[in-house]
Amino acid sequence: GRRQQRMNTAAAKSSFAHFSGLLKSEPVIVLESGSSMVLQDWHFLQQMLAEQALVLSYDRPGIGLHSRSTGDPAAASVTRNLEGLLSASEIQRPFVLVGYSLGGLYARHFAATHPDKVAALVLIDPSPDHGDLIGPAAAAWVTCSAWIIHALVRSGIARAVTKLAGLLMGKPQLDLPPSIRAFANLPHLRTVLREIRGFSQIQKQVSATPPAEPLPILCFSAGQRPKALTQGFDFSGHHATLAAAGAAPLSRHLIVDRASHASLLSNRENAETIGREMRAFMADLSLTSRS
Numbered sequence: 001g002r003r004q005q006r007m008n009t010a011a012a013k014s015s016f017a018h019f020s021g022l023l024k025s026e027p028v029i030v031l032e033s034g035s036s037m038v039l040q041d042w043h044f045l046q047q048m049l050a051e052q053a054l055v056l057s058y059d060r061p062g063i064g065l066h067s068r069s070t071g072d073p074a075a076a077s078v079t080r081n082l083e084g085l086l087s088a089s090e091i092q093r094p095f096v097l098v099g100y101s102l103g104g105l106y107a108r109h110f111a112a113t114h115p116d117k118v119a120a121l122v123l124i125d126p127s128p129d130h131g132d133l134i135g136p137a138a139a140a141w142v143t144c145s146a147w148i149i150h151a152l153v154r155s156g157i158a159r160a161v162t163k164l165a166g167l168l169m170g171k172p173q174l175d176l177p178p179s180i181r182a183f184a185n186l187p188h189l190r191t192v193l194r195e196i197r198g199f200s201q202i203q204k205q206v207s208a209t210p211p212a213e214p215l216p217i218l219c220f221s222a223g224q225r226p227k228a229l230t231q232g233f234d235f236s237g238h239h240a241t242l243a244a245a246g247a248a249p250l251s252r253h254l255i256v257d258r259a260s261h262a263s264l265l266s267n268r269e270n271a272e273t274i275g276r277e278m279r280a281f282m283a284d285l286s287l288t289s290r291s
Contacts, residue, residue, distance in 0.1 A: 016066060017058040017085060021050030027096050027119050027282060031057040032082070032110075034101030034127075036192045038064040040178035044271035052279060058085060062191030064182050073191070073198040075109035075205040082110055086117070094119035096282060100265060102127050102195060105206045112211040120216040120250070120285055122278055123242060125261050127199075129207040131233045134199045142196050146189055153184040177266070217246030218281045220274055222264055223257035250284050 018039050029049055031042050039057040049055045059066060061081060086095075097118050099107025104126020111118040127133070134142070152158040159176050166174025182188045195202075221236045236255060243253035254277055259270040 016064065017056065017089070018046075019054060019056050019089070020046060021054040022052065023054055025053045026286065027053065027094065028091055029053050029055045029096045029098060029278075029282075030082075030086070030091075031055065032097065032099040032103035032107045033057070033060070033063070034103045035195045036063075036179055036182075036188075037100070037103070038178045038182050041265055044268045045265060045275050048272055048275035049278065053282070056089065056091070058082075060191070062187045062194075064178075064188060065185065066187055066191075068187060073195040073202065075106055075202050075209075076113075078106045079110045079113055082106075083114065096120045096122060096278075096285075098122040098124065098278075099126055100124040101261065102199070102202070105129060105202055108211075109206050109209055111215055112206075112209045115212060115215070118215060120218070120281070121246070122281070123217065123219040123239070124274065125220060125222045125235070125264055126239065126242070127203075128233065128235070128238045129203045131203075131231070132200070133231050133233060134196060139196055143193055146183065146193060149180065149183045150186070150189045153181060214245060214247040214251075216250035216281075216285060217243050218251070218278065219243040219246075219253045220264065220277075221253065221255045222259045222261045223255045224260045224263075250281065252281075 016039070031039075031046065033039065033041065039059050042057040046055050046057055060078060061068065094117055097107045097111055097120075099105070099121070101124070104123040107121060107123065108126075108129070111121055149158070153176065158180065162174060162176050163172075166172055183192075219239045219242050221239045225235060240253040243251050245251075256264060256270055256273055259267065259273075264270050264274065
Protein backbone atom coordinates (compact mmCIF):
# COMPACT_ATOMS: atom_id res chain seq x y z
CA GLY A 1 0.00 0.00 0.00
CA ARG A 2 1.03 3.57 -0.48
CA ARG A 3 2.15 5.33 2.67
CA GLN A 4 0.76 8.81 3.27
CA GLN A 5 1.06 11.15 6.25
CA ARG A 6 -2.11 13.18 5.65
CA MET A 7 -5.13 12.40 3.52
CA ASN A 8 -6.13 14.98 0.93
CA THR A 9 -9.47 15.85 2.47
CA ALA A 10 -10.88 18.94 4.14
CA ALA A 11 -10.88 17.14 7.50
CA ALA A 12 -7.27 16.02 7.30
CA LYS A 13 -6.01 19.41 6.14
CA SER A 14 -7.02 20.96 9.45
CA SER A 15 -4.73 20.85 12.47
CA PHE A 16 -7.45 18.99 14.37
CA ALA A 17 -7.19 15.64 12.54
CA HIS A 18 -4.12 13.61 11.66
CA PHE A 19 -3.95 10.59 9.38
CA SER A 20 -0.91 8.37 9.12
CA GLY A 21 -0.18 4.97 7.65
CA LEU A 22 -1.30 2.96 4.66
CA LEU A 23 -4.04 4.64 2.64
CA LYS A 24 -5.81 1.50 1.40
CA SER A 25 -5.23 -0.75 4.38
CA GLU A 26 -7.89 -2.70 6.26
CA PRO A 27 -9.11 -1.98 8.80
CA VAL A 28 -8.90 1.77 9.39
CA ILE A 29 -8.21 2.67 13.05
CA VAL A 30 -9.86 5.70 14.69
CA LEU A 31 -8.51 7.01 18.01
CA GLU A 32 -10.85 8.67 20.54
CA SER A 33 -8.96 10.62 23.20
CA GLY A 34 -9.51 10.86 26.92
CA SER A 35 -10.37 14.08 28.71
CA SER A 36 -7.73 16.85 28.29
CA MET A 37 -5.79 14.74 25.75
CA VAL A 38 -4.69 16.18 22.43
CA LEU A 39 -4.07 14.14 19.29
CA GLN A 40 -0.27 14.34 19.73
CA ASP A 41 -0.61 12.22 22.90
CA TRP A 42 -1.30 9.22 20.67
CA HIS A 43 2.13 9.58 19.02
CA PHE A 44 3.81 6.35 20.19
CA LEU A 45 0.80 4.12 19.56
CA GLN A 46 -0.21 5.80 16.30
CA GLN A 47 3.33 5.57 14.97
CA MET A 48 3.42 1.82 15.60
CA LEU A 49 -0.06 1.08 14.25
CA ALA A 50 0.58 3.18 11.13
CA GLU A 51 3.16 0.62 9.98
CA GLN A 52 0.28 -1.67 9.03
CA ALA A 53 -2.90 0.43 8.94
CA LEU A 54 -4.41 3.83 8.22
CA VAL A 55 -4.81 5.58 11.59
CA LEU A 56 -6.81 8.70 12.45
CA SER A 57 -6.33 10.75 15.61
CA TYR A 58 -8.25 13.97 16.13
CA ASP A 59 -9.16 16.67 18.65
CA ARG A 60 -12.77 17.09 19.71
CA PRO A 61 -14.21 20.62 19.30
CA GLY A 62 -12.71 22.91 21.92
CA ILE A 63 -9.73 20.65 22.59
CA GLY A 64 -6.14 21.53 21.71
CA LEU A 65 -5.91 24.38 19.21
CA HIS A 66 -9.63 24.66 18.56
CA SER A 67 -10.72 28.27 19.02
CA ARG A 68 -14.35 27.32 19.63
CA SER A 69 -16.22 24.57 21.43
CA THR A 70 -19.67 23.12 20.91
CA GLY A 71 -20.18 23.64 24.62
CA ASP A 72 -21.74 20.18 24.75
CA PRO A 73 -19.72 17.24 26.13
CA ALA A 74 -22.68 14.86 25.76
CA ALA A 75 -21.91 11.49 24.23
CA ALA A 76 -24.47 12.09 21.47
CA SER A 77 -22.76 15.37 20.53
CA VAL A 78 -19.33 13.72 20.36
CA THR A 79 -20.83 10.94 18.25
CA ARG A 80 -22.32 13.45 15.78
CA ASN A 81 -19.02 15.30 15.53
CA LEU A 82 -17.06 12.10 14.84
CA GLU A 83 -19.65 11.01 12.28
CA GLY A 84 -19.16 14.32 10.47
CA LEU A 85 -15.39 13.99 10.55
CA LEU A 86 -15.50 10.47 9.14
CA SER A 87 -17.88 11.57 6.40
CA ALA A 88 -15.62 14.49 5.45
CA SER A 89 -12.64 12.11 5.47
CA GLU A 90 -14.45 9.72 3.13
CA ILE A 91 -14.08 6.78 5.52
CA GLN A 92 -16.98 4.53 4.58
CA ARG A 93 -15.76 1.04 5.46
CA PRO A 94 -16.08 -0.38 9.01
CA PHE A 95 -13.23 0.64 11.27
CA VAL A 96 -11.67 -0.28 14.60
CA LEU A 97 -12.59 2.37 17.18
CA VAL A 98 -10.10 2.90 20.00
CA GLY A 99 -11.09 4.80 23.15
CA TYR A 100 -8.81 5.78 26.03
CA SER A 101 -10.19 6.74 29.47
CA LEU A 102 -13.22 9.03 28.89
CA GLY A 103 -12.79 8.30 25.19
CA GLY A 104 -13.79 4.73 26.01
CA LEU A 105 -17.28 5.94 26.94
CA TYR A 106 -17.52 8.03 23.78
CA ALA A 107 -16.30 5.06 21.69
CA ARG A 108 -18.89 2.73 23.22
CA HIS A 109 -21.69 5.22 22.50
CA PHE A 110 -20.61 5.63 18.87
CA ALA A 111 -20.37 1.87 18.38
CA ALA A 112 -23.80 1.28 19.92
CA THR A 113 -25.46 3.89 17.71
CA HIS A 114 -23.49 3.09 14.52
CA PRO A 115 -23.01 -0.70 14.58
CA ASP A 116 -22.65 -0.83 10.79
CA LYS A 117 -19.59 1.44 10.91
CA VAL A 118 -17.56 -0.18 13.70
CA ALA A 119 -15.84 -3.53 13.17
CA ALA A 120 -14.42 -3.78 16.70
CA LEU A 121 -13.70 -1.81 19.86
CA VAL A 122 -10.38 -1.35 21.63
CA LEU A 123 -10.80 0.16 25.08
CA ILE A 124 -7.68 1.40 26.87
CA ASP A 125 -8.28 1.73 30.62
CA PRO A 126 -11.78 3.06 29.85
CA SER A 127 -13.85 5.10 32.28
CA PRO A 128 -16.78 3.12 33.69
CA ASP A 129 -20.41 3.85 32.82
CA HIS A 130 -21.44 3.76 36.48
CA GLY A 131 -20.04 4.74 39.86
CA ASP A 132 -19.74 8.18 41.47
CA LEU A 133 -16.09 8.75 40.55
CA ILE A 134 -16.18 12.55 40.24
CA GLY A 135 -18.18 13.99 43.11
CA PRO A 136 -18.51 17.71 43.93
CA ALA A 137 -15.30 17.80 45.98
CA ALA A 138 -13.25 16.06 43.26
CA ALA A 139 -14.75 18.29 40.56
CA ALA A 140 -13.86 21.40 42.58
CA TRP A 141 -10.29 20.18 43.08
CA VAL A 142 -9.89 19.42 39.35
CA THR A 143 -11.33 22.81 38.42
CA CYS A 144 -8.95 24.67 40.73
CA SER A 145 -5.97 22.64 39.48
CA ALA A 146 -6.88 23.23 35.84
CA TRP A 147 -7.04 27.00 36.28
CA ILE A 148 -3.66 26.97 38.07
CA ILE A 149 -2.14 24.95 35.20
CA HIS A 150 -3.67 27.41 32.72
CA ALA A 151 -2.06 30.35 34.53
CA LEU A 152 1.35 28.68 34.79
CA VAL A 153 1.41 27.58 31.15
CA ARG A 154 0.02 30.81 29.70
CA SER A 155 2.53 32.91 31.66
CA GLY A 156 5.44 30.78 30.43
CA ILE A 157 6.45 29.84 33.97
CA ALA A 158 5.69 26.12 33.55
CA ARG A 159 7.75 25.83 30.38
CA ALA A 160 10.66 27.80 31.83
CA VAL A 161 10.77 25.58 34.91
CA THR A 162 10.58 22.44 32.75
CA LYS A 163 13.40 23.66 30.49
CA LEU A 164 15.55 24.50 33.53
CA ALA A 165 14.91 21.07 35.02
CA GLY A 166 15.91 19.52 31.70
CA LEU A 167 19.19 21.40 31.66
CA LEU A 168 19.96 20.38 35.24
CA MET A 169 19.23 16.72 34.40
CA GLY A 170 21.25 16.80 31.19
CA LYS A 171 18.10 16.59 29.07
CA PRO A 172 17.99 19.92 27.21
CA GLN A 173 15.22 18.60 24.92
CA LEU A 174 12.81 18.23 27.86
CA ASP A 175 9.62 20.21 27.31
CA LEU A 176 6.01 20.33 28.45
CA PRO A 177 3.89 17.56 26.94
CA PRO A 178 1.35 18.72 24.33
CA SER A 179 -1.62 18.01 26.62
CA ILE A 180 -0.19 20.42 29.21
CA ARG A 181 0.77 23.09 26.66
CA ALA A 182 -2.84 23.00 25.41
CA PHE A 183 -4.01 24.45 28.74
CA ALA A 184 -2.71 27.83 27.57
CA ASN A 185 -5.71 27.85 25.22
CA LEU A 186 -8.81 29.02 27.10
CA PRO A 187 -11.32 27.02 24.97
CA HIS A 188 -9.32 23.87 25.77
CA LEU A 189 -9.50 24.57 29.49
CA ARG A 190 -13.22 25.29 29.40
CA THR A 191 -13.98 22.20 27.29
CA VAL A 192 -12.03 19.96 29.67
CA LEU A 193 -13.96 21.36 32.63
CA ARG A 194 -17.28 20.85 30.82
CA GLU A 195 -16.37 17.20 30.28
CA ILE A 196 -15.46 16.82 33.96
CA ARG A 197 -18.68 18.46 35.15
CA GLY A 198 -20.74 16.44 32.66
CA PHE A 199 -19.09 13.10 33.47
CA SER A 200 -22.04 11.56 35.34
CA GLN A 201 -24.40 12.52 32.50
CA ILE A 202 -22.03 10.96 29.95
CA GLN A 203 -22.04 7.78 32.05
CA LYS A 204 -25.85 7.70 32.07
CA GLN A 205 -26.06 8.25 28.30
CA VAL A 206 -23.69 5.36 27.60
CA SER A 207 -25.28 2.93 30.07
CA ALA A 208 -28.70 3.77 28.57
CA THR A 209 -27.45 2.94 25.04
CA PRO A 210 -26.38 -0.71 25.01
CA PRO A 211 -25.29 -2.27 21.70
CA ALA A 212 -27.90 -4.27 19.82
CA GLU A 213 -25.28 -6.92 18.99
CA PRO A 214 -21.93 -7.54 20.69
CA LEU A 215 -18.76 -6.44 18.93
CA PRO A 216 -15.28 -7.91 19.35
CA ILE A 217 -13.71 -6.00 22.25
CA LEU A 218 -10.06 -5.79 23.28
CA CYS A 219 -9.85 -4.09 26.67
CA PHE A 220 -6.69 -3.01 28.49
CA SER A 221 -6.28 -2.17 32.17
CA ALA A 222 -3.44 -0.33 33.87
CA GLY A 223 -1.69 -2.63 36.34
CA GLN A 224 -0.57 0.19 38.63
CA ARG A 225 -3.46 2.11 40.17
CA PRO A 226 -3.13 3.90 43.54
CA LYS A 227 -6.05 2.95 45.78
CA ALA A 228 -6.52 6.61 46.72
CA LEU A 229 -7.59 7.33 43.14
CA THR A 230 -10.03 4.46 42.69
CA GLN A 231 -12.82 5.66 45.01
CA GLY A 232 -13.21 1.97 45.89
CA PHE A 233 -14.12 1.09 42.30
CA ASP A 234 -12.83 -2.16 40.78
CA PHE A 235 -11.59 -0.86 37.43
CA SER A 236 -9.93 -4.09 36.33
CA GLY A 237 -13.03 -6.10 37.20
CA HIS A 238 -15.20 -3.69 35.22
CA HIS A 239 -12.88 -3.91 32.24
CA ALA A 240 -12.99 -7.71 32.38
CA THR A 241 -16.80 -7.52 32.37
CA LEU A 242 -16.76 -5.27 29.30
CA ALA A 243 -14.54 -7.73 27.42
CA ALA A 244 -16.66 -10.68 28.52
CA ALA A 245 -19.73 -8.97 27.01
CA GLY A 246 -17.96 -8.65 23.65
CA ALA A 247 -18.33 -11.03 20.75
CA ALA A 248 -16.62 -14.39 21.22
CA PRO A 249 -14.04 -15.74 20.61
CA LEU A 250 -11.99 -12.61 19.84
CA SER A 251 -12.86 -10.45 22.85
CA ARG A 252 -10.35 -10.40 25.67
CA HIS A 253 -9.09 -8.39 28.65
CA LEU A 254 -5.40 -7.68 29.20
CA ILE A 255 -3.56 -5.98 32.07
CA VAL A 256 -0.43 -3.94 31.33
CA ASP A 257 1.30 -4.74 34.60
CA ARG A 258 3.85 -1.92 34.86
CA ALA A 259 1.62 0.83 33.51
CA SER A 260 -0.31 3.51 35.34
CA HIS A 261 -3.36 5.07 33.75
CA ALA A 262 -1.32 8.04 32.48
CA SER A 263 1.69 6.03 31.29
CA LEU A 264 -0.28 3.61 29.10
CA LEU A 265 0.15 6.00 26.17
CA SER A 266 2.86 8.41 27.31
CA ASN A 267 5.45 5.66 27.88
CA ARG A 268 6.81 4.22 24.64
CA GLU A 269 7.24 0.69 26.03
CA ASN A 270 3.66 0.55 27.32
CA ALA A 271 2.27 1.99 24.08
CA GLU A 272 4.21 -0.58 22.06
CA THR A 273 2.86 -3.38 24.26
CA ILE A 274 -0.65 -2.18 23.47
CA GLY A 275 0.27 -1.83 19.80
CA ARG A 276 1.52 -5.42 19.55
CA GLU A 277 -1.65 -6.77 21.16
CA MET A 278 -3.78 -4.62 18.86
CA ARG A 279 -1.96 -5.94 15.79
CA ALA A 280 -2.63 -9.53 16.87
CA PHE A 281 -6.28 -8.67 17.61
CA MET A 282 -6.77 -7.09 14.20
CA ALA A 283 -5.07 -10.03 12.47
CA ASP A 284 -7.54 -12.37 14.18
CA LEU A 285 -10.36 -10.00 13.23
CA SER A 286 -9.28 -10.06 9.59
CA LEU A 287 -9.09 -13.86 9.54
CA THR A 288 -12.55 -14.15 11.11
CA SER A 289 -14.10 -11.75 8.59
CA ARG A 290 -12.70 -13.80 5.69
CA SER A 291 -13.93 -17.14 6.99
